Amino acid sequence: MAAAGPSVFLLMVNGQVESAQVSGRGSCPPSPQSPRGPIARPPGLLRGSGEFPEYDELYCKYCFVYGQDWAPTAGLEEGISQITSKSQDVRRALVWNFPIDVTFKSTNPYGWPQIVLSVYGPDVFGNDVVRGYGAVHVPFSPGRHKRTIPMFVPESTSKLQKFTSWFMGRRPEYTDPKVVAQGEGREVTRVRSQGFVTLLFNVVTKDMRKLGYDTGPPDTQRASGPSPPQGLPQ
Numbered sequence: 001m002a003a004a005g006p007s008v009f010l011l012m013v014n015g016q017v018e019s020a021q022v023s024g025r026g027s028c029p030p031s032p033q034s035p036r037g038p039i040a041r042p043p044g045l046l047r048g049s050g051e052f053p054e055y056d057e058l059y060c061k062y063c064f065v066y067g068q069d070w071a072p073t074a075g076l077e078e079g080i081s082q083i084t085s086k087s088q089d090v091r092r093a094l095v096w097n098f099p100i101d102v103t104f105k106s107t108n109p110y111g112w113p114q115i116v117l118s119v120y121g122p123d124v125f126g127n128d129v130v131r132g133y134g135a136v137h138v139p140f141s142p143g144r145h146k147r148t149i150p151m152f153v154p155e156s157t158s159k160l161q162k163f164t165s166w167f168m169g170r171r172p173e174y175t176d177p178k179v180v181a182q183g184e185g186r187e188v189t190r191v192r193s194q195g196f197v198t199l200l201f202n203v204v205t206k207d208m209r210k211l212g213y214d215t216g217p218p219d220t221q222r223a224s225g226p227s228p229p230q231g232l233p234q
Contacts, residue, residue: 007107009213010073010206013138014101017060017081018198020094020119020132020151055131058094058121059083060197064102065135065181067111075102109213113138114181117149117197123171130154130173132195135181138203141215145201152191 063078081098104113119132132151139145154172174180208215 006207006210008105009107009208009211010204011104011106011113011138012204012206013103013113013201014075014099015199015201016100017062017096017098017117018200019096020058020060020195020197055121056086056094057083058119058131060096060098061118061120061177062100063116063178064113065116065178066104066113067106069108070104070106070111070113073103073105076100077102112140115199116177116180117151117199118177119151119195119197129171132197133174133177133180134197136199139201142203142205145203147199147201149197149199150193151195151197153194155190155192 060081061078064072079098079100081096084094084096086092086094100115114135114137116135117133118130120128121131123129130153132153134149134151136147136149139147154174156172205215
């Protein structure tokens with residue numbers, strides 16, 4: 001009797017939140033460097049670095065948002081980094097190098113996972129307030145990927161509300177950060193761009209081709225070690 005084929009694919013993701021940069025309005029992002037069915041595991045590293053020149057002592061939270069056909073099978077869906085201070089070199093970057101490692105399984109690509117980032121830090125009164133939200137899909141193709149995510153913060157609708165929220169230490173923020181990865185209700189939210197966060201992903205998929213999905217290069221079977229040469233027999 002012939003063995004049954006796979007019914008799900010795996011997405012393995014590991015990586016790191018590398019660093020962050022907070023910048024003022026109208027600034028441009030740094031130069032870029034180079035998403036449930038069969039079981040797919042995206043291995044990657046959330047390597048956190050950020051660009052937030054006006055702020056210091058920031059930490060980052062992450063969580064994954066995915067469709068109802070997806071399910072985590074290993075690793076952590078959410079995490080919180082350590083508090084980091086600006087580097088002493090000319091870049092003045094906020095470096096976290098905070099790892100991520102999670103595996104998903106799914107029967108179809110609809111609802112491909114997104115990672116949602118929330119950056120927090122103290123205000124002048126010592127209260128923790130949000131310094132930026134951002135989201136990006138897990139890369140669709142296997143391999144090593146680097147993403148720079150523009151961050152934003154919600155704005156008060158009036159100057160009075162803005163002063164009150166600053167004085168009380170209660171800045172506008174989302175009750176559930178996962179709303180950042182969704183479209184419902186976003187059109188009524190007033191936001192302002194503020195900073196960037198750099199992520200490093202290592203993505204591995206398994207059994208996607210057997211289920212008829214083509215993600216580009218052949219599926220990588222191992223999460224560690226160098227990428228195998230292209231063109232070798234499977």
